[in-house]
Amino acid sequence: QQQVKQSPQSLIVQKGGISIINCAYENTAFDYFPWYQQFPGKGPALLIAIRPDVSEKKEGRFTISFNKSAKQFSLHIMDSQPGDSATYFCAAAAVTAGNKLTFGGGTRVLVKP
Amino acid sequence: NAGVTQTPKFRVLKTGQSMTLLCAQDMNHEYMYWYRQDPGMGLRLIHYSVGEGTTAKGEVPDGYNVSRLKKQNFLLGLESAAPSQTSVYFCASSYSLVGTEAFFGQGTRLTVV
Numbered sequence: 001q002q003q004v005k006q007s008p009q010s011l012i013v014q015k016g017g018i019s020i021i022n023c024a025y026e027n028t029a030f031d032y033f034p035w036y037q038q039f040p041g042k043g044p045a046l047l048i049a050i051r052p053d054v055s056e057k058k059e060g061r062f063t064i065s066f067n068k069s070a071k072q073f074s075l076h077i078m079d080s081q082p083g084d085s086a087t088y089f090c091a092a093a094a095v096t097a098g099n100k101l102t103f104g105g106g107t108r109v110l111v112k113p
Numbered sequence: 114n115a116g117v118t119q120t121p122k123f124r125v126l127k128t129g130q131s132m133t134l135l136c137a138q139d140m141n142h143e144y145m146y147w148y149r150q151d152p153g154m155g156l157r158l159i160h161y162s163v164g165e166g167t168t169a170k171g172e173v174p175d176g177y178n179v180s181r182l183k184k185q186n187f188l189l190g191l192e193s194a195a196p197s198q199t200s201v202y203f204c205a206s207s208y209s210l211v212g213t214e215a216f217f218g219q220g221t222r223l224t225v226v
Contacts, residue, residue: 043217
């Protein structure tokens, strides 16, 4: 079973628009929630991450919102740019499980100019 | 600064053949991981290692073996390749603390015919 569910699988947004990707998790032991960005032919790279003691974290145009009671977290990309076109993965890890990341299925984002 | 280096980058195998994928990291990370990436399924953990000489099974370990004889290297072996092992394989490494970034290699695209 997939412990981290991600939606949508793909989305298209106009330049300057907002991209929103949602993830839900089941394991309440998870206590680290990163987002990774992957360009074609490359390995994933850390974009932004959050711990469950805060409800929101912002870095530039990227914001994570976290809802512990609902076991959900989301990535918002503000003022989306064509260079943001990539596949985004949410992930989760637990301190009791050796930093092993459990990934969502990924969202392919296309930003149209 | 090489980071995480995977060899080879591409490989085509016939069913039943064996091969070894090599991962090398130069960041003195304690933890190393092997993931496979398949469309719509995100990245799934095959095996991981929390230190030199230790390995453990991940989510999808069947058909694979690993070894970590040196801290900087993590080898993934396929003893008898099957078409179901056609995938893109990623190696990653990180420090041991939860919440630290996992660095990924560029990937190995493996096709089993």
